[in-house]
Amino acid sequence: MAYETIIVEIEDYVAVVRLNRPDALNALNAKLLGELADALGTLDANDKVRCIVLTGSEKAFAAGADIKEMSEKSFVEMYMQDFFTPETEALLRVRKPVVAAVAGYALGGGCELAMMCDFIICAENAKFGQPEINLGVVAGIGGTQRLTRFVGKSKAMDMHLTGRFMDAAEAERSGLVSRVVPLKDLMKETMAAARKIAEKSQIAVMVVKESVNRSYETTLREGILFERRVFHSLFATEDQKEGMAAFMEKRTAQFRDK
Numbered sequence: 001m002a003y004e005t006i007i008v009e010i011e012d013y014v015a016v017v018r019l020n021r022p023d024a025l026n027a028l029n030a031k032l033l034g035e036l037a038d039a040l041g042t043l044d045a046n047d048k049v050r051c052i053v054l055t056g057s058e059k060a061f062a063a064g065a066d067i068k069e070m071s072e073k074s075f076v077e078m079y080m081q082d083f084f085t086p087e088t089e090a091l092l093r094v095r096k097p098v099v100a101a102v103a104g105y106a107l108g109g110g111c112e113l114a115m116m117c118d119f120i121i122c123a124e125n126a127k128f129g130q131p132e133i134n135l136g137v138v139a140g141i142g143g144t145q146r147l148t149r150f151v152g153k154s155k156a157m158d159m160h161l162t163g164r165f166m167d168a169a170e171a172e173r174s175g176l177v178s179r180v181v182p183l184k185d186l187m188k189e190t191m192a193a194a195r196k197i198a199e200k201s202q203i204a205v206m207v208v209k210e211s212v213n214r215s216y217e218t219t220l221r222e223g224i225l226f227e228r229r230v231f232h233s234l235f236a237t238e239d240q241k242e243g244m245a246a247f248m249e250k251r252t253a254q255f256r257d258k
């Protein structure tokens with residue numbers, strides 16, 4: 001796939017999508033988000049892809065929406081274009097797991113993009129923040145809602161109101177990221193996690209993603225009912241029979257996504 005602002009590589013059933021606007025610290029412009037949406041849709045439909053890793057450079061995952069592109073826009077333009085909604089909805093439609101590997105800055109829309117992934121592994125040099133307040137605006141692609149659910153009201157208010165950055169240790173402590181690893185190991189660790197996911201039954205993997213995401217969309221009671229029903233339904237799959245038989249026969253399961 002030939003893109004100008006992202007690089008896509010597929011290896012061992014894992015696709016790595018690298019944001020690639022080094023001169024702008026991977027700031028998210030319309031071109032990049034359009035290409036990202038297109039790539040993710042294509043990878044979601046590709047049988048050779050079972051897990052997707054989204055990453056940036058060692059200096060920046062993404063330093064936010066592109067301020068230079070955005071600065072002269074009017075309310076009418078922002079509203080009529082429904083600024084970044086179609087592109088970000090495309091990311092949220094991906095049914096395969098998307099893991100964010102974050103090094104350096106994940107600010108504004110960059111932090112929001114990482115939070116739209118299924119989980120975040122970050123390097124020790126990662127810095128998360130929602131500094132839109134310094135520009136006289138607020139987060140625009142989910143940051144006030146998602147950060148609050150990740151880290152709670154007090155810390156989310158602190159981040160959005162002061163615009164301060166959170167380092168990797170604080171991000172792990174507050175539940176924003178699942179793991180912190182040395183910068184040199186970021187891709188190795190993330191690829192190992194992605195390959196592990198790629199080995200599982202893809203049906204069960206997609207059901208996990210749907211079920212965990214459901215916890216953000218509904219009440220606890222409804223979420224638990226949803227989980228119970230999809231759990232029951234997995235007993236209609238060959239992968240469930242194979243997974244449990246393999247356990248009892250003390251061998252590795254061979255999942256066939258059936």
Ligand code: CAA
Pocket residue numbers: 023024025027028063064065066067068069105107108109110112131132135138139140141143
């Ligand atoms: N948009 C456009 N360009 C950006 C950018 C952004 N968000 N962030 C960095 N750049 C550009 C800089 O303008 C600079 O380009 P030039 O060399 O052409 O001047 C280049 O990337 C390197 O940046 P710096 O020289 O500033 O690098 P630094 O190491 O001194 O600082 C930084 C790094 C702290 C991340 C700083 O660049 C910064 O504060 N960037 C803006 C962060 C921000 O405010 N993000 C929120 C954007 S709004 C948003 O995201 C809204 C939303 O929710 C949708």
